Structures are given as structure tokens and as C-alpha cells.
Amino acid sequence: MNVKEIRSQFPILATQTYGKPLVYLDNAASSQRPVQVIQEWDRLAQTANANIHRAVHYLAGEATDAYEGTRDFVKDYLHASAREEIVFTSGATASINLVAFSFGEAFVHEGDEIIVSMAEHHSNIVPWQMLCQRKKAVLKVLDIQENGVLRVEQLEELISHRTRIVAISHISNVLGIVNPVREMVTVCHKKGVPVLVDGAQGIVHSRVDVQELDCDFYAFSGHKIFAATGTGVLYGKKKWLDAMPPYMGGGEMIETVRFSGTTYAPLPEKFEAGTQNFNAIPTLVPALCFAKSCMEDTETIDNQKNITEYIYNHLANHPLITLYGRPEHLEDKIPLFSFAVKGAHHEDLALILDKMGIALRSGQMCAEPLMDRLGVTGLLRASFAPYNTLEEAEYFVKALEKAINMLI
Numbered sequence: 001m002n003v004k005e006i007r008s009q010f011p012i013l014a015t016q017t018y019g020k021p022l023v024y025l026d027n028a029a030s031s032q033r034p035v036q037v038i039q040e041w042d043r044l045a046q047t048a049n050a051n052i053h054r055a056v057h058y059l060a061g062e063a064t065d066a067y068e069g070t071r072d073f074v075k076d077y078l079h080a081s082a083r084e085e086i087v088f089t090s091g092a093t094a095s096i097n098l099v100a101f102s103f104g105e106a107f108v109h110e111g112d113e114i115i116v117s118m119a120e121h122h123s124n125i126v127p128w129q130m131l132c133q134r135k136k137a138v139l140k141v142l143d144i145q146e147n148g149v150l151r152v153e154q155l156e157e158l159i160s161h162r163t164r165i166v167a168i169s170h171i172s173n174v175l176g177i178v179n180p181v182r183e184m185v186t187v188c189h190k191k192g193v194p195v196l197v198d199g200a201q202g203i204v205h206s207r208v209d210v211q212e213l214d215c216d217f218y219a220f221s222g223h224k225i226f227a228a229t230g231t232g233v234l235y236g237k238k239k240w241l242d243a244m245p246p247y248m249g250g251g252e253m254i255e256t257v258r259f260s261g262t263t264y265a266p267l268p269e270k271f272e273a274g275t276q277n278f279n280a281i282p283t284l285v286p287a288l289c290f291a292k293s294c295m296e297d298t299e300t301i302d303n304q305k306n307i308t309e310y311i312y313n314h315l316a317n318h319p320l321i322t323l324y325g326r327p328e329h330l331e332d333k334i335p336l337f338s339f340a341v342k343g344a345h346h347e348d349l350a351l352i353l354d355k356m357g358i359a360l361r362s363g364q365m366c367a368e369p370l371m372d373r374l375g376v377t378g379l380l381r382a383s384f385a386p387y388n389t390l391e392e393a394e395y396f397v398k399a400l401e402k403a404i405n406m407l408i
């Protein structure tokens with residue numbers, strides 16, 4: 001696929017900000033949506049807008065078919081072994097909270113331990129802290145090396161007979177480093193410890209096969225992978241989901257409700273309380289189809305590789321810039337670059353670059369413990385998607401230089 005053809009599928013990329021062509025480099029926060037995703041949302045809103053699972057009328061059937069068809073699609077996309085292993089949520093945060101609560105209720109007790117890494121997003125820290133507070137459990141942290149790479153060799157030591165779960169990101173949203181999750185799962189499983197993978201960034205940059213990864217849970221958001229906001233997925237091995245109590249109560253997550261006691265619906269409905277985001281969830285189908293086609297397309301792969309090399313080399317060799325997340329091999333890095341500029345505040349740079357049409361992320365990126373570990377109060381982040389061009393990368397580099405010169 002030609003990058004121009006890809007871009008033509010994204011109406012927003014033809015717009016301008018402050019009279020400048022939009023250069024959207026905040027993809028790790030939220031990606032843009034192609035027309036096929038927008039059209040699917042519109043189609044459902046216009047022709048199949050009715051609550052799912054409940055009514056017997058035609059529209060309810062259409063909406064339910066689209067929703068449940070999406071579950072089959074996602075099951076195949078992730079290569080899960082059963083559709084019951086796919087739970088729809090509002091996003092990665094909701095998926096992780098679900099596991100932290102329900103798994104925690106069933107399996108975590110006073111004095112037990114949970115392991116996360118130093119490089120986690122708050123969404124993969126705070127739910128575990130809340131669980132630890134509730135259960136008087138202990139949160140342990142796997143550190144990183146100076147280049148940002150996880151100290152995987154310390155994982156085995158960190159795991160004790162009290163460890164109940166390890167929760168780790170597939171790819172850090174700050175460092176852009178692909179973690180060796182398959183290897184980590186093997187280490188954990190050898191000690192009988194299940195693993196939750198926060199795939200919010202991982203799903204966007206790699207074809208995920210949950211059986212091959214052998215992770216126990218995999219969580220991601222739709223809005224980062226071209227789908228509608230308010231959509232998310234939790235993959236969980238059936239043996240765990242079966243053994244976990246529901247997270248929220250109400251709606252169709254029940255089997256029978258009596259004042260003398262309630263029984264719960266089988267998987268996956270047990271974890272889908274209340275009205276689901278039925279117009280938006282089906283947008284995962286065209287979104288994941290698009291993502292897959294990009295990941296399999298050599299021209300797109302080459303384009304992303306060229307951008308990664310170009311930006312990495314520029315930022316890593318700049319006398320005023322400190323680039324964070326520098327793995328030994330560039331293949332372990334996605335086109336996501338967090339950096340600090342000596343003598344210039346990240347927010348000032350972001351504001352100036354915004355006026356040049358470039359959308360970047362600045363700040364702590366929901367990873368305060370990592371910021372503390374790196375000794376910074378915030379960073380600037382440029383994250384690229386398959387619709388970004390090398391010309392945009394070059395424009396970004398020039399604009400950054402101009403902004404630095406304005407401030408220093």
C-alpha cells in the first residue's frame with residue numbers, strides 16, 4: 001500500500017491547523033480513524049441502533065449480530081481458543097481494572113504480591129495499588145536499565161511463593177520498546193504465576209497471537225488502533241475468567257435474580273454488565289482489518305522503518321536532546337520517541353510546534369513513576385502511525401530545530 005493511498009482513507013489528515021497542514025504525531029494517545037470505521041459507526045447508528053441481547057425485534061437482532069460478530073472476529077484476530085475468552089470493555093484501563101478487581105477478589109489475599117514494571121502506564125499501576133490496599137497485598141516493581149530496557153533477568157528473583165500475578169506492558173507508551181513478553185510469560189509460568197499483558201500499544205504494532213504468547217490476559221483499547229473511542233477488549237484464558245467473580249452487576253450479566261440470591265450468566269456476558277457500546281464495538285472489525293493490512297504490507301513496513309531510523313538517528317545524536325528508550329537493536333523500537341531538550345520546557349516546545357501544525361504529546365504521559373526514575377518532570381513525545389510520511393518526519397525535525405532556536 002502506498003502511504004498516499006493510506007492517507008486518503010483518513011479524512012482528518014487533509015485538514016489544517018492554524019493554516020498549516022496537520023501533522024499528527026500523537027498516535028500513541030489516540031490514532032485517527034479511516035473512513036471505513038466512520039462509515040461502520042454511521043451505518044449502525046442509522047440502520048441498527050437498538051439495545052443488544054434483550055429484545056426480539058429486527059433492529060435488536062441487527063445490532064446484536066454486529067456486536068457478537070465482532071466478538072468472533074476479535075477471537076480470530078487474537079487467535080484466542082474460544083469466543084468466551086473475549087470480553088468487551090470501554091478500553092485498556094477498564095480491562096485491567098476488571099482483572100485487578102475480579103482476579104484480586106478470587107486469588108489475592110493479605111501478604112500476597114503483585115509485580116508490575118517501572119515503565120507502566122498509570123492504568124497498569126493504580127488498579128493494582130487499589131487491589132493491594134484492599135487486600136493488604138504488596139506491589140513489587142521490576143526495574144529498567146539506563147537505556148530503558150526492562151531488567152528481565154531480575155524477574156525470576158522478584159517472583160516469590162506469594163506472587164499472584166505479573167502485569168506488564170507489551171510496549172511502553174513512553175519508551176517505545178517492545179518488551180520480551182513471551183520470554184517473561186515462560187519465566188512466570190515456570191513459577192506458576194499468571195501474566196496480564198497491557199497491550200494498549202502492543203496491539204497497534206504487532207500481530208498478537210495470544211496462544212503463542214501464552215499470556216493469561218491481554219488488554220487493549222480500540223481508539224489507539226483506529227476504532228471508535230469507548231471500545232476495548234479483554235482477552236482472558238477461560239480457566240481464569242470462569243474462576244473470577246463478576247466485576248460489575250446489572251443488566252444481562254445475570255442468569256437469575258431473586259432477592260434470595262442472584263446467579264450469573266456464563267462467559268463472556270458475566271463481565272459485560274449494563275448497556276454495552278453497541279454502535280462502537282463493531283468498528284473494531286474495519287479498524288483491525290486496516291491495522292492488519294498495514295502490518296502485512298512491505299511498503300508500509302519499510303516506511304515505518306525508515307521513519308524510525310531517521311528520527312532515532314536525529315534525536316539520539318542531537319547535542320541538546322536526551323532521547324529515552326534506546327534498546328540495543330532498533331527492531332525492538334516502535335516509531336515512538338520521548339525526549340527532553342536541554343534548556344527548553346517540553347510544554348513550550350509542544351505549543352510552538354502546534355502552531356506549526358504538528359500535534360505532539362507533552363508531559364508525564366500517565367507514567368509518573370517512570371518520569372521519576374528517569375529524573376525528569378515531563379517529556380515531549382512524537383509517535384507515528386502508518387499514515388505518517390517521511391516528509392512529515394523531516395518537517396517535524398526542521399520545526400523542532402526552529403522551536404529550539406526560538407527558546408534557547
Ligand SMILES: Cc1ncc(COP(=O)(O)O)c(C=O)c1O
Nearest residue numbers: 091092093121123173200201221
Ligand atoms: C501502555 C498503555 N496502557 C494503558 C493505557 C490506557 O489506555 P486507555 O486510556 O485507552 O484505557 C495507555 C494509554 O495511553 C497506554 O499507552
